[in-house]
Structures are given as C-alpha cells and as structure tokens.
Amino acid sequence: MKKIVDLISEDVKQAFASKGYEEKYGFVTLSNRPDLCQFQCNGALQAAKAYKKAPIIIAQEIADILKENARYKEITAIAPGFINITLSDEFLAGYLNGMRKEKDFGCEKEPNPMKIIIDYGGPNIAKPLHVGHMRSAVIGESLKRIFRFMGNEVIGDVHLGDWGTQMGLVIAELKRRKPDLVYFDDNYTGEYPDEAPFTLSELEEIYPAASAYSKENPEFREEAKKITYLMQNGHRGYMALWKHMQDVSVTDLKRIYERLNVSFELWKKESDAQPYIPDMVKYLKENGYARISDGALVVDVKEETDTKEIPPCMILKSDGATLYNTTDLATIVERMELFNPDQIIYITDKRQDLYFETIFRCARKTKLVNENTKLKFIGFGTMNGKDGKPFKTRDGGVLRLEYLIDMVTDEVYRKIMENRTMDEEEARKVAEKVGLAALKYGDLSNQISKDYIFDVDRFTSFEGNTGPYILYTIVRIKSILEKFKETGKTVNPGLEILEAQSDTERDLMLQITKFSDTIQGAYEEMAPHRICQYIYELSDKFSSFYHETKIISDEYDEKRQASLILLITLVQGILLTCIDLLGFTAPDRM
Template sequence: MSDLKRGLSEAVAAAFAAAGLPAELGRVTPSDRPDLADFQCNGALAAAKTARRDPREIAAGVTATLAADPRLSAVEIAGLGFINMRVSDTALSERANEIAADPRLGASVVEARRRILVDYAGPNVAKPMHVGHLRSSIIGEAIKRIYRFRGDLVVGDAHFGDWGYQMGLIIGAVMDEDPFIKALVEQLNGRNQPVSAEEEKTAFAALHDRVSLEDLDRLYPLAAAKGKADIEYRERARRMTAELQAKAPGYHLLWRHFARVTKVALERDFHALGVDFDLWKGESDVDDLIAPMVKELDAKGLLVDDQGARIIRVARQGDKRDLPPLLVVSSEGSAMYGTTDLATVLDRERSFDPDQVLYVVDQRQADHFEVVFRAAYLAGYAPEGSLEHIGFGTMNGTDGKPFKTREGGVLKLNDLIEMTRTKARERLREADLGAELDPDAFDDTAHKVAVAALKFADLQNFRGTSYVFDLDRFTSFEGKTGPYLLYQAVRVKSVLRKAADEGAEAGEIVIGEPAERELALLLDAFDHALAEAYERKAPNFIADHAYKLAQAFSRFYAACPILIAEPPVKASRLALASATLRQLELALTLLGIETPERM
C-alpha cells in the first residue's frame, strides 16, 4: 500500500526512464496550485538543463505515456514545463477506502527497522523542572513516538543530571543550614562500615521531615551564586562532589534523599504532560564505568594532561573553529559533564547497541555534543555518525528574551501547567462548552485542552528556531491552536455518536464534492508528513498535517451535511468522517496530545 504521491512518482519515473532520462526526475509532489492540479512533477525543468532541450518538449514525451494512467483524470503541461496531474474521483475514492480500512490510517513503515535511543527531558536532581525542560520533554516525546510508530525499536531515556558539581553545592548548602543533618552526614562519612538498611530507613525518615524539594530549590540558587563569588566555597563544593562520587556514605545517603524527593515532583510533571520514559537513567548510573573508561582512554593514548586536568583533544584538520577539548578528569579528580556523557555513550553501546542516539537538547549545547561525539568516535564507543544532536531553540517571553515570570524568576513547569489548566477552564466556561459534563469530566477535558494548547503551540514551530511564548495568545484558543484541533475531533465524535444512536452505518466512500476531494487528498498526504517528520526529526510536519486535516474537515463539515444526506452519501460521509477522526487522533497521539470525548 502506498500513497498517491508515491504511486504516481513511480509512474512518472517510469515515463522519464522510457524517454531516456533519469528516473529520479519523476518525483511527484502535491501541487502548489490546487486550482490547476492535485499533483505536479517538475522533473522536465530539471532535465532541460542537463539534456539542453526544451522542457515543454520533454514534458510532452512524459505526459504522452501518462495519459493512459487510469488513476489520472487529467494530465497537462503548464507554464515552463510543469507536469500537472489531476487524480480521478474513482482513484481518490479507492485510496480513501484503503485508508479507512487501514489500522495505520495510510501510514507506511520503515524498510529496515533500526534501534534508536532518544535522550530527552534531562531533569536535574534537587531542582524542580522549569519551562526550559518543556521543549526537550515534548519534542523528545513526539520524536520517540514518531520513530516507534514508523517501526523502529525505540527507547526513551530521561537522562537525569544527578552527578556533577551542583550536587556538591547543594549538599554543602543543606549541611550549612541544618546542624542536625551536618552532624548526621559527618558521622556517617567518618565510619568505615556501610550504612545498614535500618539506619538508612531512620535517616530517610528524618530527612523527609527536614529537606523538601522547595528547600532544595530555595538553597540551590544561593549556593550557586556563592560558589561563583567565593573561591573557598567553590573549592569545598568541588571536594564534596569528588567525595560523593567516591561514595562517602553520608554524602551518598543525603544525595539519595535528594533524588527521591525530586523524583516525586518529576513524576507528577511528566505525568501531567503525558511524557513517559522507558529508562530513568542518570549520570550517576555510569559512575562505575568511569574509572575503567579513563584507564582505557589512557591506554589508547587519547588522554593528555593539561593544566592539572586530563583531556581528549578532538580538533580535526580543516575545522573552521577551535573546538575545546573534552575535559575527562577535572583538576579536582571529578567527573565532568562530558565525562558522564562519554561514559553514557559507552553504557548504551553495551546495554542497547543503538544504531542511532538522538540527543534532544537545547541548540546552545551544539559544540558540547560535537566534542563528546568526536571523543566517542575516537574511542570507538559508537559508530561514526550514529550520535546526533537534535537541537532546539529557546522559548522566549514576549520581550524576545528567555521566558521569565513577571517577577523575573524562572517559571516552574508545574506552575506553567497549572496556569494553563486554569485558563482552559475559564475558556471552556466562557464558550459555554462542557456545561453538561460532571466536574471530573470537566477537569479532565480542561486538562487535555491545556496540554494540547501547550504542546501544539510548541510543536507547530520547527524545533530549530526559537519562538515567543505568549501566554495570553496561546490561551486565547483560537485559530491554529491545540484546542482548535481538539474541537474538530470532538465535533466528529459528536456526529458519529448521533449516527450510532440512529443506527446509521458507515459504508463505501465515494468522493464527489470538492470538500470531499480536499479531505481525501489530505488523508492521503499523512504518510508523507510522517516521513518528513521522521527524516528531519521535526514533529512540526505532523502538527501541520493535523492542522490542515482539521481545517479540511471543518470545511467538509460546513459544506457537506452528513446525517441528513441520502443513505449512500450518508454512509460514505460517515466513513470519511470516521477515517478523518482516526487519522487526526493518531497524528495528535504522535504529538503526545490526547483528545477528550466532549467539550
């Protein structure tokens, strides 16, 4: 089964080949001029260049072969040599029925299944997630779902930031504030034997009452600032980091408490966003690999001593810029960001053996990943080219600067979600929607509307560019928004419910009206949108398709009455509406957006 575009491409390619021209020129695309054609091929123009012939003459040779194609109702040469094709209602109806009967709604599967690991979200221990984690979470989730749906074996990993200098900072800050904890930690650190299960339980209970995530969130910025200003404070934090990494019992126990406290909040936020992971691995999970890795890197002759640290130089001849080296061991003996990243490459190679690893991380870290990837290739930890940084732009406020609250602080993700939910409830009430729903169902709908608003606002943009996040604008819920898409889906559901109530059944789709044609052509275009999203790791192609599909349905809905139509037409339109709903919901699912039953 293939979409019309691909099917026609094959025919046009064959026609080009028959004319003694390269078959690649037969590539067919949806028409730029829907008033003139459904599909077009620009190959004759390209051929004219190399063959030094009149493009219209080449096009004429190709169209002569195509004229007999039963799928086409018209084949014309237009302009300088565009080949315009109009698909027959019969062929379009056939394709629509095929999609309606297909569990995958017309989407094809990759030819060769690959093993893919998607590294996204990257929450930190001891810090609540903030808006900066939003894009990675929702883009990563969408990419994971898109890859999985196309047939790859995909694993999503949250990749915790739980093992760096920030841990030493926060440990020190907590101990400074609470003498009880300081005493507890130091007492444990001073011992030789490990902490027993009983002691651990008691200690966790005490810590539970004394250190909350709010405390950590309050202390961390202060400690970070102090670490920057005060050399001694910084040195101490670094020392603590190194001792934590050496598993000093007190530090390690306190750190485990931080991780526990953090995870509760993370699970709440991820659950609210509909983001879930196959792996919750952190930087600390590869700690045991680091010492042997360093040894091995040394044996391979890759490590160089420099300014008290040990580094890998990754510069290559022909580089336009001076890439910094990878800092493997700091002068304090600590593992750095890049060290754990490199060890993680190694860990994944051993445990999962991915064909490709996608790092869904802020574009600003492009250089960092280039350095890590080069080091990994040098060390033989990953096949050249298998590691890819999927960068994205920052989410800015209406002032064009990175998003802040009115008070100038960083907005927590949970607060953002809550604000959006509140707006969604308000808007539902204003529009007098969901009035018949019971309170739980109303809240559920409001939540789905909020998540749709949030995610669609992000995913409709190409990930690489920064975008302005304007709460007032995106909570207005008009036009090209998530709620619009949900609204269209809900309208279809409503019609289908009514049809079911009166016992009406879907039947064979017969395309006739212009609005039906348009809708069927869009249903057919799904596979292409999916392939684009897949190849370019860009969910906006799915978002765009979903929006166009919803728009086409809305036009169809306005132009073609369903329930009051004559029986055969009614059955056809019901089938078309049903297929549209299923494809729309599928596309939204790939974006991580759920649709309510009513709103």
C-alpha cells in the same frame, strides 16, 4: 501501502522511459499551484537540457501517454515544460478505501528497524523542573513516539543530573542549618532514617540559597567541594543524604512529567556512569588517545578541515577531578555495553552544539562507539516571552514548569466556563487535556531549532493553528458519529467511500492521502512540526467540508451516507493518531 505521490511518480517515470528518456525525470511533487492542479512534474525542463529538445515538446509527449491512464482526470502540458496532474475521483476514493483497511492507514514503516536511545530529560535532582526543561521533554517524547510508530525500538532516558557540585552545595547548606543531623556524625555506625530530613519544598529552597551563599563565602564554597569529593568517594552520611535527595526529587519529577504526558523507559543518572570512568580513562591512556595538557588529561578532536576552533575534549582536570565531558563519554560507554544501540539522540538547547560536537568526535576517534552507531544532537530554540527574551516570571525569575502548565490550563478552563456548557468538575478535566494540547502544539508547531514566542492567549484559542482547534475538530466528528448512532442506522461492512461530490469533499480526501508522506517526512527530518501543519490543514479542510455538507441527512441514500460516515471516521482516526504522536489526547467534548 505506497504513498500516493510514489504511485503517480511510477506512472510518470514509465511514461518518460517509454519515450526514450531517463526515468529520473518523472519525479512528481505536490502542486505549488493547487488552484491549477493537484500534482506536478517539472522533469521535462531538466530533460530538455540533456536531450536538446524543447521542454514543452517533452512535456506534451508525456501528457499524451498519461491521458490514457484511468487514474487521471486531467493531464496538461504547460509552457515552458510543466506537467500538471489531477487525479480521477474514482482513483482518489479507491486510495482512501485502501488506507481505511490498512494498519496505521497504510503508512510504510522503517525497512531496517533500529534500536534508538533518546536522551531528552536532563533535570537535576534537588531542583524543580522549570520552563527550560519543557522543550526537551515535549520534543523528545514526540520524536520517541514517531520513531516507535515507524517500527523502531526506542528507549527514552531521563538522564538525571545527580553527581555534580550542586549535591555538595545542598549537603553543605543542610549541614549549616542542621549540624546535629546524624548524617554529619562521622562516628555514627547505625542505620540512617528511612524518611528524608527535608521536604520537597525545603529541598527546592536550599539549593538557590546555598548557591547564593557560596558566592559570598569562599570557605563555604570550598566546604561544598570537599563534601562533593567525599560523597563521590562513598562517605556514608553524605551518600545517605544523596539517596534521600534522589527519592524526594524523582517522586515529584514523575508527577510533573505525567502531567506533561511524558514518560521514560530509563531513569538513569549521571552517577550510573561513574563505575565506567576508571576503565575508560585507562583505555584512553593505554591506547594513546589521551595526552597531558597543563596537567589535565585531554583528547584532541580538531580536524584538518575545520574552519572554526575546536578545543580538545578534557577528560580529567589537573587535580584529577571529572567533568561533564567525562560523565557523558562514560554514559556512552554504558549505553553501548547495556544496549548496543544503532543510534543515540540528544535533545537539548541548541547553544550546546559545540559541546556535543566535541563529545561525539571524541567518542568516534577513541572508538567508544561502534563504527555504525550514529550520534545525533538536536538543538532546540528558546521559548521567549512577548518581549522576545527568554520566558521569565514577572519578577524576572525562572518560571517553574508546573506553574506554566497551570497557567495554560487555567486559561482554557476560564474560556470553557465562559460558555457554561459543562459543570465545573468536568470543565477542569477537559481543561487539563485541552491545556496540554495548547502547550504541546504551541511548542511543536514550530521548527525545533527556532526560537518562538509563548503567547498564552494565542495558544489557548479555539480558532486558528492551535491545539484546541485540532481537538475541537476531533470532538465535532465524535459528536456527528454519536448523532448518526442515535438515528439507529449503521454502516454495512461492504460499503465504501464513494467519489467526491464537491470541491470541499475532494480537497478533504486529497489532504487525507498526504498522511503517509507527512509521517515519513517528520520521521526522516525529525520534525514534529510537519505533523502539526498537516493536521491543521486537515482540520481546516474538514471544517470547510462540514459547513457545506449535511452529513446526517435523510435525503441521502444508504451508500452516500455510509460514504460520508466512513470518510469522517477516517479523518478522526488520522487526527487521533497524529495527536498521539505529538503526545496529547482528546476529550469527549469541549
């Protein structure tokens, strides 16, 4: 189903062509003065230069043609050359009836569907998720849903960090505390225990303790490096501990991601890319892509057109050790071999922009990816506290993600219980859904690259541009539809949405028509905030319409009441679709 703005553009382009002008001047946009008209065309201003004619004359010629079209209620040429366009109520209602009957409300899908891998996790095992992990998870999940909605095959990968020095530090600290564990006995040849020798809480305490201890004790730091090397080369005991760390960590990670309504198709790890490294290094050497620099193996990625310094991409350190560069390039090799994607998208802190620029250039220059495979980095801004600095705990530490979820959920629960409209058990369940909406909407309503202030009071407000306000609108519509059902009435299948009878109804209908354009824009620009803005405006226009219109009223005839019920059902369906794309759901009541 064509977007409404495209249908109008077709009419205007034909009008330009019929008067001997190029069609391109008939491009139509939403009006920037909605108090004057619904849509506008500024093409006469550009055409005037090409055809050496006063723009108002061209605009008037086009307006005279369009006035004959039943789609339009009013067409006006305004000096110096604007064409203001207002749709007829009949056409507007007809378009909504078309949306109502089409799958996904008539949203046009990707004409050339792609296979896309999105890397949007990145937590390290043996460490808890903290607030820094939230944005990549929330943004990645929403983009995955948007891409999939548009018809693509999308694979989300958590890409766990499980192979670096932190593993050696944890094992070294465990060895310092419990030296008698069987894992540290090099003469042991039996089976290792199935149960880990540590709990999740112990594991989460061990890493920061080990990290701090290593800074004060160089011999311990060297021991950790040695353990890392041995583990990466197959030491039985260390590999068994590493496996325990994975099992304990992943179980907890899945639990917290589930609370965030975030899921991954792949639970791949850094270690999965290790088998690809030797052949990759050999390939880079044999094909002349890599060179030795101060003992290290590097690939030059600087280009003549660069205006900033771009360092070489280091593949191996001078001692032969691998780096994140090595692992990330090997992961690309793995993804190409296993999935052959059309696009790989990485979502992480925007401060890693130069790093990914280097990795992508290296992958392209060395032909580790197909010529047509797109590599995309999406860098997000920082979630800050009210002081404008990265969000911290009161004592200055990094807040665990689970505690952040609890903080928002508890505040929503408190507000629900203030009204005492439901019992405590139901309030807790509702607070989980509303709290998640508050958290996700508060994040996604900002442009991805922008920093934003985390304000629990504002995010959990049931009024304004917030997740709870969107959910409240959905719940209100559910309540109206339930009341209509209780009257015993039904909507006959042949009935449709009728022409608007008020300005608020017309405004609501016009906002509905922007659905496809919004989703298309969010998809092309990788911008979930566009969906947030759309559903906020849709909810706002519904609120105005609701306060002015008695939807459940005996004064209406069957057709008028059916029209209103079909209209608000359409609003509800679109809102539910949009919040699903943002990654949260609505309760039955609030």
